[in-house]
Amino acid sequence: MSGTKLSENIDKRLFEVSNSREKRLQQKIEDADDKTKQEVLRKYHPDYIDDLFTQLNSGVNKGKRVVKEFAELVSSRSIVENAKIDQSASFDTDVLIVGGGGAGITAAIFAHDAGAEVTLVTKLRLGDSNTIMAQGGLQVSIGRDDSPIIHFKDSMKGGGNVNDAELLRILVENGPKSVAWLERIGVILNKDENDDFALKKGGGASRNRLVYAKDYTGLEITRNLINELTKREGIKVIEFSPVAELLTDKNGNCTGAVVIDYDNDHFFNVRAKTTILATGGSGRLHIGGFPSSNHFGSTGDGMVNAYRAGAEVVDMDSFQYHPTGVVFPSQMLGLLVTEAIRSEGGHLVNALGERFVNETQTRDFVAASIIKECREGRGIAVDDKYTGVWLDIPALDIANGGDFVRKRFPAMFRQFKRFGWDIRKKPVLVFPTLHYQNGGLKVDRYGETAVKNLYAVGETVGGIHGRNRLMGNSLLELFVFGEIVGLNAAERANNIDLGEVSTEHLKSIKYIKSQYSSSPLLLPDYIRKDF
Amino acid sequence: MVKIEILGKYYQVPEDLTILQSFWYVGQKKIRGVGCLGGFCGACSTVYRIANEDYKLHVGLACQTQVADGMSLVQIPFFPTRTKTNYAETVADNQDLLLQVYPDLRKCISCGACTRVCPQGLNVLGYLIKAEDGDFETSANWSFDCINCGMCAMKCPVDLAPNLIGAYVREKNHELNHSKSRILNQRIEEINRGDFDDEWNEII
Numbered sequence: 001m002s003g004t005k006l007s008e009n010i011d012k013r014l015f016e017v018s019n020s021r022e023k024r025l026q027q028k029i030e031d032a033d034d035k036t037k038q039e040v041l042r043k044y045h046p047d048y049i050d051d052l053f054t055q056l057n058s059g060v061n062k063g064k065r066v067v068k069e070f071a072e073l074v075s076s077r078s079i080v081e082n083a084k085i086d087q088s089a090s091f092d093t094d095v096l097i098v099g100g101g102g103a104g105i106t107a108a109i110f111a112h113d114a115g116a117e118v119t120l121v122t123k124l125r126l127g128d129s130n131t132i133m134a135q136g137g138l139q140v141s142i143g144r145d146d147s148p149i150i151h152f153k154d155s156m157k158g159g160g161n162v163n164d165a166e167l168l169r170i171l172v173e174n175g176p177k178s179v180a181w182l183e184r185i186g187v188i189l190n191k192d193e194n195d196d197f198a199l200k201k202g203g204g205a206s207r208n209r210l211v212y213a214k215d216y217t218g219l220e221i222t223r224n225l226i227n228e229l230t231k232r233e234g235i236k237v238i239e240f241s242p243v244a245e246l247l248t249d250k251n252g253n254c255t256g257a258v259v260i261d262y263d264n265d266h267f268f269n270v271r272a273k274t275t276i277l278a279t280g281g282s283g284r285l286h287i288g289g290f291p292s293s294n295h296f297g298s299t300g301d302g303m304v305n306a307y308r309a310g311a312e313v314v315d316m317d318s319f320q321y322h323p324t325g326v327v328f329p330s331q332m333l334g335l336l337v338t339e340a341i342r343s344e345g346g347h348l349v350n351a352l353g354e355r356f357v358n359e360t361q362t363r364d365f366v367a368a369s370i371i372k373e374c375r376e377g378r379g380i381a382v383d384d385k386y387t388g389v390w391l392d393i394p395a396l397d398i399a400n401g402g403d404f405v406r407k408r409f410p411a412m413f414r415q416f417k418r419f420g421w422d423i424r425k426k427p428v429l430v431f432p433t434l435h436y437q438n439g440g441l442k443v444d445r446y447g448e449t450a451v452k453n454l455y456a457v458g459e460t461v462g463g464i465h466g467r468n469r470l471m472g473n474s475l476l477e478l479f480v481f482g483e484i485v486g487l488n489a490a491e492r493a494n495n496i497d498l499g500e501v502s503t504e505h506l507k508s509i510k511y512i513k514s515q516y517s518s519s520p521l522l523l524p525d526y527i528r529k530d531f
Numbered sequence: 532m533v534k535i536e537i538l539g540k541y542y543q544v545p546e547d548l549t550i551l552q553s554f555w556y557v558g559q560k561k562i563r564g565v566g567c568l569g570g571f572c573g574a575c576s577t578v579y580r581i582a583n584e585d586y587k588l589h590v591g592l593a594c595q596t597q598v599a600d601g602m603s604l605v606q607i608p609f610f611p612t613r614t615k616t617n618y619a620e621t622v623a624d625n626q627d628l629l630l631q632v633y634p635d636l637r638k639c640i641s642c643g644a645c646t647r648v649c650p651q652g653l654n655v656l657g658y659l660i661k662a663e664d665g666d667f668e669t670s671a672n673w674s675f676d677c678i679n680c681g682m683c684a685m686k687c688p689v690d691l692a693p694n695l696i697g698a699y700v701r702e703k704n705h706e707l708n709h710s711k712s713r714i715l716n717q718r719i720e721e722i723n724r725g726d727f728d729d730e731w732n733e734i735i
Contacts, residue, residue: 124566125574133571142718149730165735173727176718183711186702188675197712216676219571223679223698230614240562262562295567331549331597335569410676414651415570418595523562526555 006328006382006429013380017390017427020353024392025399029358037365044368044375046321046432047467052288053317058510059307060450066316069285073304075512076519080245080258080267080503089261089268093119093236094493095486096256096272098243098302101129102218102475103458104278105225106482107489108235111276114490118235119270121259123242123297123522126229127222130280130295130459131478134218135338135411136202137210139472140175143199146207148172155473158204158362159438159466162315166445167464171473171480178479179211186224189213201343202471204362210472215338215411218475242301242522246275246309246454247501254309254454255499260522271501273493274453276485277302281437281459284524287319290434291334301520302460306441309505311449314462315439320469323348323366325433327388329419334433337391337412339363339471344408345399349390349427350378356389364468367432380429388429397424436474438465447485453492453499457485533600536582550577550593550604564606570595573680576650579604590648590682610681612692625665628703633696636663638689645683645693651676655683655693662696667704674701 006013032040042048054071056064095111097104100122112118122128141151151172156163183189189211192198199208213220229235240262247256247269256272279302283294292298307313324342326332342348342359348366350356350373357369370389373379379387397404405424406413416423440462447455458478465473532543535553544553551568554561566574575593582601593606630636636659645655654673661670674697684692721727 124562125572128566128572128574130567133567133569140715142712142714144714147730148722148727149734152734169731169735173722176715176722180712180715180719183715186705188671188701188705188709189712195710196714214675216571219678220675224702227698227702293569295572296565330547411571414676415595418570418591419597526552527558527560528556531558 006380014426016351016353017349017392018394020349021392021395021398024347024349024355025395027355029355031358031361032365040368040372041364044371045364046288046290047318047364049288057512058508060310060312061307064313064316066313067287067319069287070282070300070303070316072512072514073300073516073519073521074307075510076514076516077511078245078308078503078506078509079518079520080506083244083258083267085258086266086268089266090270092271092498093117094273095119095489096121096270096275097278098122098257098276099129099278099280099458100126100237100239101278101280101458102131102221102225102478103482104276105229106479107276107278107457107486109225109229109232110483110486111490112232112235114487116490116493119238119272120235121238121241121243121257121270123240125239126237127226128295128297129222130298131218131475132222133295134475135215135336136340136471137200137212137217138175138179138476139202139205139209139470140179140211140476141172141207141209142176142197143207143209146209148175150207151175151209154205155470156466158468158470160468161466163466164463167443170445170484171464171477174480175476178476178483181483182221182224182479185228187213187221200340201360203339203343203360203366204470210340212340215340215409221475243305245503245506246305247271247503248309248451248505249499249502251452252310252505253452253499255501258503269501271498273496273498274455274489276489277306277441277454277456277460278458278482279303279460281440283434283437285521286524287434290321290432291325292434293322293325293334293336294434296523299521299524300437301522302456303441304520306449306451306454306456308509309454310451311454311456312442313439314442315467316462318438318467319434320363320436320438321367321432322435323363323370323432324391324430325435326428327386327431328382328429329416329421330382331419332415333386335415336433336435337428337430338409341391341393341396341409344396347392347395349392351380352378362468363471370430370432374431382429386431388431390427391430392427393423394425394427436469438462438467438469446488447481448488453496455485455489457481533598533602535598536603538605544598546598546600548598550591550596550598551575553598554593564593564608568594571678573678574608575606576608576680576682577604577606590650592650592680607682607685610685612681612684612695614695625667625703625707626663629662629700632699635689635691636696639691640689642688644686644688648682648686650680650682651678653677658697658700659693662700667700668708670697671701671704
């Protein structure tokens with residue numbers, strides 16, 4: 001790009017978008033064929049860029065291809081090394097749940113209702129998670145033209161046919177039951193003119209299958225989950241207390257965790273009969289230097305802990321780059337523009353004022369297509385560092401009429417308005433942002449990892465979504481598997497005793513030179529270094 | 532660069548930063564007062580004044596508010612509130628129900644401080660009045676976008692927690708005025724009956 005800054009030149013560029021709008025609204029773009037799709041993915045999708053990957057140097061999956069950040073964290077010095085345990089703060093529980101997002105809270109509720117004594121520890125506040133940020137919705141096959149089978153096939157196709165079929169079947173078959181549970185605990189989802197759930201179509205889905213609560217779906221669910229948890233007085237919740245490492249006995253079974261109290265930096269042991277990891281994904285590791293749409297706490301810590309204790313991982317070389325992360329206005333860098341904008345008819349437009357992809361195809365392909373436009377010179381440069389393509393949001397108001405954008409997407413309208421950008425009138429610039437970890441810990445149908453008495457649920461688990469998750473499947477997963485894992489961990493806990501605790505399993509780590517001073521990484525470090 | 536004051540200390544920071552980014556810029560570590568970074572979680576509520584500009588106290592989310600010259604700020608990531616204590620299961624009408632659970636709502640003097648402080652721009656006083664009138668449906672709609680940051684509770688001169696009252700009204704309204712999805716239950720019955728089993732056997 002020449003030296004002109006976008007902000008000086010913006011009116012002209014905006015005109016290019018509005019000028020071509022009418023023509024674009026009449027245009028229909030066919031889905032790309034499989035061959036074209038594969039070519040674009042292989043050339044432009046970050047999952048295929050070898051530089052981002054390396055092999056695990058130790059542990060059960062030694063030699064497996066994973067992203068460099070994860071491999072380094074697994075082989076970096078543990079944060080509990082030489083730590084003194086505050087015995088007065090240590091205690092015992094039946095079921096220990098790590099993480100206070102959608103999966104963790106759901107598991108806590110079901111484990112408690114199954115009769116177990118439950119403790120939930122979480123890094124930040126209860127509810128602080130990617131769940132609360134989910135805008136799009138949940139996929140559930142309740143349309144008359146739909147079925148769990150079609151939901152299954154769509155998800156398989158989207159995931160590259162490598163999804164764990166057993167887990168995926170559980171997801172799609174139990175989906176409706178879980179949404180009914182959410183409805184029962186008070187979650188309000190949008191209704192249509194028949195006073196029944198309004199259904200929208202997500203990228204890669206062949207039917208209208210998304211239920212949603214405006215663009216505050218995750219917020220609406222999370223606050224109801226917290227309310228439901230708070231009603232149960234027996235559940236012990238400890239905020240601002242992340243897990244440092246897991247505890248194991250001499251047979252390698254999990255027996256609880258070492259926890260840090262962020263308010264005094266003390267370490268304490270929670271001895272537990274069963275432990276559930278619901279620690280979420282790892283977007284804040286900024287794989288490949290990409291910006292991320294994730295919550296501040298998404299650092300992959302639970303996976304590092306579990307792998308070091310002997311759990312297996314799958315597809316830790318597959319991440320979802322959400323096609324439409326904001327690059328302009330700049331204050332919103334990395335933040336998401338929900339896929340629903342595209343499923344409702346938002347256009348992706350290059351510097352020539354042209355659409356270049358059917359916007360409702362799977363996220364991996366749409367993301368790769370945007371990267372392709374930018375690499376081939378049809379992007380719009382924001383500054384020296386970031387380039388993007390237009391997301392024409394105003395087209396939605398024209399296509400749908402009235403005050404559609406503001407009413408249907410109040411959260412997003414507000415986000416941009418705070419920085420002086422009216423998305424009813426102006427398009428925004430987008431580029432793929434690191435959004436979701438497709439892979440993660442390997443679990444069986446009960447949610448148990450290869451380490452006995454250690455369960456996992458939510459984004460920290462891999463397999464269900466294959467190598468590309470469809471919108472709305474991850475939110476659904478939290479409640480389907482949150483219930484399963486909560487019930488199973490409680491049942492196991494009712495039948496076993498507390499074990500002895502040690503961190504001996506850490507001795508198998510082979511240390512390497514690392515960018516991380518200790519591991520796991522609990523929070524990203526954004527403090528300015530160039531003083 | 533602009534000059535800002537954080538808890539009594541002065542710093543120069545670039546003007547295009549958000550308040551949250553300015554903490555990191557000056558070298559402060561954040562654990563409390565930071566959350567989703569996207570304006571959804573309400574963890575980073577910040578109170579500030581702009582020196583010499585106006586007499587007003589402003590409230591914003593640190594991740595969603597740009598710094599400004601002369602800004603003097605403090606974060607309020609937690610605010611003590613009283614949640615409902617006694618549940619009345621069967622009460623004749625909405626007003627009675629609400630006033631039984633939140634009797635302190637009677638103390639509201641309609642000053643509108645809650646509405647003025649809301650970083651989401653909600654009509655907070657409006658949804659309280661609608662609730663008190665028994666119009667739970669309108670009240671629930673007006674409070675729906677609440678992110679529970681608690682700034683209305685901080686500002687209320689008679690110590691109400693409008694955010695919690697809004698949450699209670701939404702919960703009750705859902706229970707009293709909303710029908711459950713029929714298509715959802717129909718599908719659950721079909722699955723339980725095994726209607727799809729033959730197809731499953733073909734593909735798995």
